[in-house]
Amino acid sequence: MALRLACLACGQGNRIPEARLASGPKCGTCGADLIQGKPIEVSFDVLERAARIDDIPLVVDFWAAWCGPCRMMAPEFAKASATLKGKARFAKVDTEAFAQTGQRYGIRGIPLMIAFRGGHEVKRQAGAMPAAGIIDWVNDLAGK
C-alpha cells in the first residue's frame, strides 16, 4: 500500500510504499527527508497541503515567540517527535509569521496542538504538555 505524504520542506505530494517508510524516503522534488524524527517548521501553504493529503498523523504545534508556555513546550514536542519517528510527523507553525492560521484553524489560544490524518482534523489540544503526555495523546489517535 502506498501512503501519501506532503514534503514538509517544499509541500510536494509524494507517494511512499508503506514498506519504505522506515528506510529514509526522500521527497522526489527537493530531496528532503520525508521522515525526520524532529519537528519541522512549516509555512501556512505547506501546512495546508500536508493537512489535506498526509496518510500518517501530522501533529502540528501552533506557537509564537512571545508565548512563554509555547517555548517551554518546544523541547517536549521535539522529544515526542523523536520517540514517535515513523508513526507520526511533527510540524510547527509560527502563528505570528502566518497570521492567517488563526482564522483558518479557529485558534483561540496557544500553544495548541492539532492532529491531522487523511485530510481531516482528528483531534486538538490546547495548553502545554510534557513529552509523555504528547506521546500518549498521539498514540491514542490510532483508535480514532
Ligand code: ZN
Ligand atoms: Zn520536497
